[in-house]
Amino acid sequence: MTIFRHILWGYELTYPDHWTHQTVQDADAFVTIPEALDAYYFGEDAGQLLVRGEWNWSGQPIGPLWNKHIGMLAGMLGAKEVGSAPWKIGQATGLEAEIVLPKKDNQRLWTGILMRDFRVFHFMVTHPKEVREQFEPVATKIISSLRFPERILGIETNAEGLPLPPAYTVVDPKSILPDVSDPEQWRAYSGADGIGALQAFYLRELPAHDWEITEYIPFPLPASDLGFARIQLRRGDRQITLGIMPSEISEKMISSSPANVVFKIS
Numbered sequence: 001m002t003i004f005r006h007i008l009w010g011y012e013l014t015y016p017d018h019w020t021h022q023t024v025q026d027a028d029a030f031v032t033i034p035e036a037l038d039a040y041y042f043g044e045d046a047g048q049l050l051v052r053g054e055w056n057w058s059g060q061p062i063g064p065l066w067n068k069h070i071g072m073l074a075g076m077l078g079a080k081e082v083g084s085a086p087w088k089i090g091q092a093t094g095l096e097a098e099i100v101l102p103k104k105d106n107q108r109l110w111t112g113i114l115m116r117d118f119r120v121f122h123f124m125v126t127h128p129k130e131v132r133e134q135f136e137p138v139a140t141k142i143i144s145s146l147r148f149p150e151r152i153l154g155i156e157t158n159a160e161g162l163p164l165p166p167a168y169t170v171v172d173p174k175s176i177l178p179d180v181s182d183p184e185q186w187r188a189y190s191g192a193d194g195i196g197a198l199q200a201f202y203l204r205e206l207p208a209h210d211w212e213i214t215e216y217i218p219f220p221l222p223a224s225d226l227g228f229a230r231i232q233l234r235r236g237d238r239q240i241t242l243g244i245m246p247s248e249i250s251e252k253m254i255s256s257s258p259a260n261v262v263f264k265i266s
Contacts (some may be wrong), residue, residue: 055196
């Protein structure tokens with residue numbers, strides 16, 4: 001068995017060694033073979049399990065989030081829900097449902113969402129009806145393996161001891177903040193991860209690396225015009241401002257919109 005660990009969203013799943021994991025836009029896909037990522041592949045190895053994280057700092061209850069989730073599926077697939085049911089894995093709670101697709105579609109679709117603290121996880125299992133007997137038990141076992149480890153080891157830090165998200169590279173601060181007048185006081189890192197996932201990462205990892213969070217302004221936040229997420233930190237006599245800054249500002253900012261990371265050293 002192989003353990004998949006999502007460092008930003010802070011969860012683990014265990015899947016069979018002969019399966020494969022791939023990132024598909026803002027979701028993580030688990031399939032038996034890469035060809036199964038194609039929605040029009042109907043071989044005996046067809047079927048997909050998708051997992052997507054969403055940042056819910058506004059604290060929306062599970063009901064409206066579920067209705068939004070189902071509404072999106074209905075709009076995209078012409079599907080309808082067949083009775084949702086409560087769902088729980090460990091300390092994560094939510095809802096699940098079998099979805100009825102149009103009669104001309106030979107696919108089976110199951111979906112569910114789970115909430116843990118301010119993280120929401122969307123799950124979707126889809127496969128041709130003919131392969132349900134072999135695909136469904138394995139997909140169910142993978143989902144049931146969901147865990148939230150207390151500490152994720154191996155996270156890199158910079159010279160100031162600040163945790164860094166994977167695949168983020170050092171860049172000139174002025175490439176992100178052109179108007180900064182004291183670039184020597186700044187550290188900047190560029191990457192492609194979503195602003196929601198980065199907030200989840202830092203709110204978990206900063207205290208684990210002995211940083212005290214003295215202020216947190218999330219993004220997007222309707223009552224704020226700040227334009228980015230800001231976290232004030234302190235460790236001993238050192239104070240740092242962390243900014244998680246969307247790569248591009250638009251009216252359609254969502255949890256998965258890519259963002260860069262900057263630190264101002266005081």
